[in-house]
Amino acid sequence: MSLFGYDFGFDRLAVGMFTGLTYGLLAIGIVLVYRSSKFVNFAHGAIGVFGAAVLAKLTDGITFWLAFPIAILVAGALGAGIEMSVVRRLRGRPRVIGMIATLGLSQFILVLALLVDRDSFSGATYPKPPGLPAFSIGTTAVGSSLTAMLVLTPVLLAALAFFLRRTKYGIAIRAAADHPDAATVNGVPAPMMTSLAWAVAGGVAAFSAILLTPTQGVQSIESLGPQLLLRGLAGAVIARMASLPIAFVASIGVGVLEQVLLSKETSGFVDVVLGLAILVALLRQRSGGRNSEHAAWPRWDATSPPGARIGLALLAVVGVGLAYVVSNSTASILTMICGYALVGLSVILVTGIAGELSLGQFAFAGIGAAAAIQAAQASGNMLVGVAAGCAAGALASTLVGIPALRLRGVALGVTTLAFALATSGWLLRQSFLLGDGLTTPYPVWRDYVVSVSTDYYLFALLLLALGWMVTARLRRGGFGRLLLALRDNEEAGRALTVAAPVRKLQVYAVAGALAGLGGVVIGFGQSQLSINSFPASASIDVVAIAVVGGLSRTGGALLGSLVIVGLPALLPLGIPGQAVLTLGWLLVVIFLPEGLGGLLAGLLSRIPAGRVPADWLSRVRAWRPAQASAPGRIGPDGLIPGFPPETVHDPAPLSSVPALSGSAAAPHSLPDKSDLSGKAPGRPGQWRVHHLPAARLAPATGDGPLLEVAGIRRSFGGVRAVQDATFTITEGEIVGIIGPNGAGKTTLFEILAGFTGSDGGTVRYQGRAITGWTPERRARAGLVRSFQDARLFPAMSVREAVMVAAESAIPSSLVIDILGDERPEIAKAERALTALRAMGLEDLADKPVGELSTGTRRIVELCCLLTLEPRVLLLDEPSSGLTQSDGVALGELMLRVRDELGTTVLVIEHDLPLLSRVADRLIAMDAGAVIAAGPPDEVRSHPAVVLSYLGTDEAAVARSGEPAG
Numbered sequence: 001m002s003l004f005g006y007d008f009g010f011d012r013l014a015v016g017m018f019t020g021l022t023y024g025l026l027a028i029g030i031v032l033v034y035r036s037s038k039f040v041n042f043a044h045g046a047i048g049v050f051g052a053a054v055l056a057k058l059t060d061g062i063t064f065w066l067a068f069p070i071a072i073l074v075a076g077a078l079g080a081g082i083e084m085s086v087v088r089r090l091r092g093r094p095r096v097i098g099m100i101a102t103l104g105l106s107q108f109i110l111v112l113a114l115l116v117d118r119d120s121f122s123g124a125t126y127p128k129p130p131g132l133p134a135f136s137i138g139t140t141a142v143g144s145s146l147t148a149m150l151v152l153t154p155v156l157l158a159a160l161a162f163f164l165r166r167t168k169y170g171i172a173i174r175a176a177a178d179h180p181d182a183a184t185v186n187g188v189p190a191p192m193m194t195s196l197a198w199a200v201a202g203g204v205a206a207f208s209a210i211l212l213t214p215t216q217g218v219q220s221i222e223s224l225g226p227q228l229l230l231r232g233l234a235g236a237v238i239a240r241m242a243s244l245p246i247a248f249v250a251s252i253g254v255g256v257l258e259q260v261l262l263s264k265e266t267s268g269f270v271d272v273v274l275g276l277a278i279l280v281a282l283l284r285q286r287s288g289g290r291n292s293e294h295a296a297w298p299r300w301d302a303t304s305p306p307g308a309r310i311g312l313a314l315l316a317v318v319g320v321g322l323a324y325v326v327s328n329s330t331a332s333i334l335t336m337i338c339g340y341a342l343v344g345l346s347v348i349l350v351t352g353i354a355g356e357l358s359l360g361q362f363a364f365a366g367i368g369a370a371a372a373i374q375a376a377q378a379s380g381n382m383l384v385g386v387a388a389g390c391a392a393g394a395l396a397s398t399l400v401g402i403p404a405l406r407l408r409g410v411a412l413g414v415t416t417l418a419f420a421l422a423t424s425g426w427l428l429r430q431s432f433l434l435g436d437g438l439t440t441p442y443p444v445w446r447d448y449v450v451s452v453s454t455d456y457y458l459f460a461l462l463l464l465a466l467g468w469m470v471t472a473r474l475r476r477g478g479f480g481r482l483l484l485a486l487r488d489n490e491e492a493g494r495a496l497t498v499a500a501p502v503r504k505l506q507v508y509a510v511a512g513a514l515a516g517l518g519g520v521v522i523g524f525g526q527s528q529l530s531i532n533s534f535p536a537s538a539s540i541d542v543v544a545i546a547v548v549g550g551l552s553r554t555g556g557a558l559l560g561s562l563v564i565v566g567l568p569a570l571l572p573l574g575i576p577g578q579a580v581l582t583l584g585w586l587l588v589v590i591f592l593p594e595g596l597g598g599l600l601a602g603l604l605s606r607i608p609a610g611r612v613p614a615d616w617l618s619r620v621r622a623w624r625p626a627q628a629s630a631p632g633r634i635g636p637d638g639l640i641p642g643f644p645p646e647t648v649h650d651p652a653p654l655s656s657v658p659a660l661s662g663s664a665a666a667p668h669s670l671p672d673k674s675d676l677s678g679k680a681p682g683r684p685g686q687w688r689v690h691h692l693p694a695a696r697l698a699p700a701t702g703d704g705p706l707l708e709v710a711g712i713r714r715s716f717g718g719v720r721a722v723q724d725a726t727f728t729i730t731e732g733e734i735v736g737i738i739g740p741n742g743a744g745k746t747t748l749f750e751i752l753a754g755f756t757g758s759d760g761g762t763v764r765y766q767g768r769a770i771t772g773w774t775p776e777r778r779a780r781a782g783l784v785r786s787f788q789d790a791r792l793f794p795a796m797s798v799r800e801a802v803m804v805a806a807e808s809a810i811p812s813s814l815v816i817d818i819l820g821d822e823r824p825e826i827a828k829a830e831r832a833l834t835a836l837r838a839m840g841l842e843d844l845a846d847k848p849v850g851e852l853s854t855g856t857r858r859i860v861e862l863c864c865l866l867t868l869e870p871r872v873l874l875l876d877e878p879s880s881g882l883t884q885s886d887g888v889a890l891g892e893l894m895l896r897v898r899d900e901l902g903t904t905v906l907v908i909e910h911d912l913p914l915l916s917r918v919a920d921r922l923i924a925m926d927a928g929a930v931i932a933a934g935p936p937d938e939v940r941s942h943p944a945v946v947l948s949y950l951g952t953d954e955a956a957v958a959r960s961g962e963p964a965g
């Protein structure tokens with residue numbers, strides 16, 4: 001039966017279902033690991049192949065059916081071993097790093113599988129399950145392997161379902177995957193369960209690889225790589241990386257779809273359709289909610305090792321000098337190294353600085369090369385070709401990046417992988433790009449035809465120098481800092497007015513242009529270009545280049561390219577050599593977060609001359625007044641005295657908070673408004689806010705309330721987090737929001753600040769409906785929020801964090817950074833220092849935020865927020881993590897912010913005495929609804945409030961202490 005030229009015959013559907021079974025098993029493995037470790041295991045297929053290799057080896061001596069379970073067990077053990085030896089070591093590091101490690105593992109395991117048994121890659125000679133019938137459906141022959149798959153897959157699925165739903169360990173795996181902390185508290189050893197999940201996934205991978213290999217004909221390592229992975233990922237993504245049954249059923253659909261499409265189209269076209277299916281599935285998934293990834297990126301070091309400039313000059317001399325001593329064939333290899341290094345630079349921008357994994361950078365290089373050659377041929381001008389290559393790379397990269405903007409985590413990795421496959425299999429084949437192949441013209445510079453490889457290498461070197469300079473300037477400047485801020489904590493960045501989507505698209509565009517430039521270098525360097533010049537797997541090689549060289553160093557791209565591209569091309573490595581190389585990649589990911597570049601820089605920095613700060617930083621430091629370094633203000637641990645972590649407490653709700661008047665630690669008497677220590681007089685080293693780092697606001701325009709909230713609703717699944725919240729806030733008020741845990745207070749704040757969409761209702765600010773405004777737009781308009789955890793940007797220094805806030809006044813520009821103009825940076829640094837001095841924080845300026853106590857981070861966060869000159873300040877539990885006395889100081893600070901700046905303050909607090917002292921009104925919430933609003937005393941004694949806090953015992957309220965002041 002055929003429809004629109006596509007074959008829907010029974011044969012085809014049957015074959016589609018068989019292949020779908022394989023994809024389904026692959027998807028199950030991917031989902032199992034994702035649920036446990038929250039990243040995609042790119043080594044999943046390779047683990048299966050290793051199991052298949054073990055079976056091939058074992059069947060030399062024992063029967064297939066004995067070898068089958070053993071090989072599955074070995075693959076399961078390999079999966080668990082990987083979890084214990086690699087994944088566990090990377091816990092606490094960003095998920096992107098975990099995924100990169102599995103990319104390295106995948107290559108390493110495939111090479112190991114080759115060493116165990118080469119037959120594992122050859123379908124024709126691979127052992128088939130004996131004793132099972134072979135038959136045919138229509139004209140489709142069903143061999144014994146497919147029969148085994150048909151019979152055994154339902155058994156495997158039933159066993160898996162029984163294991164996960166009914167057995168103690170299966171339930172524990174699910175509990176540990178979904179709620180690791182709760183599981184640990186309940187005695188489930190979460191790490192062991194994660195290993196078990198990896199073991200099960202490894203066993204499933206081997207099961208399908210063993211039964212699939214005989215049906216595949218002769219395979220290449222490549223066919224086991226990205227293409228198969230994409231098919232497994234399609235089902236997994238459709239199942240939202242959560243449901244095993246949906247993943248399995250969707251994968252069978254993928255198998256059938258593939259077969260139907262193949263009846264008329266090429267396999268490259270199938271990749272395009274699958275890529276689009278993945279895209280639609282990803283875009284249907286609602287983003288929002290709070291960021292669950294609190295991973296620590298290594299601290300970003302903007303300093304250069306001593307002698308960096310001399311080193312660069314030497315490198316340039318050696319690079320140019322080589323052109324005069326090497327043969328033409330070696331010059332071609334050096335050209336290739338330059339091209340790959342340029343693509344590696346694009347990975348450094350996207351992954352190293354922006355923190356997103358892209359698996360499609362080489363596809364942009366391919367598009368850049370094709371566009372460059374077409375444009376050069378059409379115009380007869382090589383420079384037009386170079387510009388066209390960069391522009392095409394930039395455009396493609398931006399377009400692919402757009403869908404991933406809405407989503408976090410694996411989204412960019414998955415969409416770029418799909419794009420890489422669709423590009424190499426379909427897009428590049430189009431006649432306006434490479435078609436059936438292009439003959440590359442010799443590049444012409446003015447009248448000189450560059451026909452000698454050594455001359456062309458010099459041109460490649462020049463373009464590499466250009467790409468290097470652009471990357472280095474972006475990395476050092478304000479634009480790079482913004483990207484680092486978004487990488488460290490996107491929400492905090494947006495709360496400080498950083499326009500995350502625009503900035504990310506900008507970096508995708510620049511990275512695409514760099515990859516396109518790399519493609520230009522590679523493309524013009526070859527006499528013939530075809531789709532084989534830009535395989536999808538090369539995108540993974542360039543990730544390896546950046547990681548091995550060092551994701552956080554510009555020079556890492558060249559270093560990585562020398563090792564990953566140069567070594568195998570210049571020295572014959574063989575399979576053992578490749579194994580060592582991939583093992584090296586893996587070891588670097590695990591043990592050297594900053595790659596070989598970081599190692600080199602570390603060695604250089606031991607040179608006694610010390611570190612050379614970036615130029616602008618040295619100028620700012622020179623500008624810094626002498627009094628800033630007055631002794632005795634900062635403890636050796638970098639904490640502001642007055643915020644010692646050991647005395648920090650979380651204020652308890654109403655019933656347990658002692659009244660401040662009864663607190664020995666907090667006499668409510670402040671010497672004057674310039675000393676907000678909140679400490680008993682005489683204690684050394686106190687936090688002083690000399691003055692507030694913002695100017696007084698002009699009164700708001702319009703007569704109505706400043707903020708009007710009407711009928712706001714938001715549910716998460718069955719949980720009604722906010723129900724019909726309605727209230728107004730007048731300019732100059734301090735309003736407290738109270739309610740038990742889970743009452744919906746933070747969700748309400750997220751909606752007000754634009755971080756979570758509401759299901760209904762409106763928010764009006766200064767008379768304008770702001771539904772649909774992004775968080776950064778709201779922050780720019782003066783509606784500014786803090787965060788409960790005050791995490792800020794752990795990998796940044798305090799100064800850099802405040803410089804991010806200074807972006808609201810002096811925004812960074814991509815072009816200005818590339819041109820190397822440092823004046824805006826100096827202005828921002830000065831502004832940040834002024835703000836830090838005003839808040840008495842200047843001695844902490846160079847301390848990493850991640851090393852501060854919660855209390856100190858809160859003050860730094862406040863300093864950042866005040867730098868924005870907010871009109872409405874939404875503070876989420878600001879006293880949590882502060883000592884009792886610092887809580888008192890905080891209350892005074894809120895009053896000062898209101899009185900001196902004219903800022904309206906809306907504050908979520910559990911510390912009722914504090915609120916009673918400073919708030920004009922309280923709004924009480926319970927189960928998502930506003931249950932009372934009015935003056936503090938009235939709300940505290942409102943029966944509904946008493947009930948929500950303390951159940952039915954009204955007398956308990958009376959015991960909870962009276963407000964101080």
Ligand SMILES: Nc1ncnc2c1ncn2[C@@H]1O[C@H](COP(=O)(O)OP(=O)(O)OP(=O)(O)O)[C@@H](O)[C@H]1O
Binds near residue numbers: 720745748
């Ligand atoms: N992204 C989300 N996904 C699912 N449920 C959520 C999400 N965010 C909040 N919730 C749920 O919504 C309800 C309200 O949570 P919210 O954090 O707003 O309360 P809260 O009053 O701020 O509590 P707390 O004082 O503990 O911070 C809770 O039941 C919470 O589990």
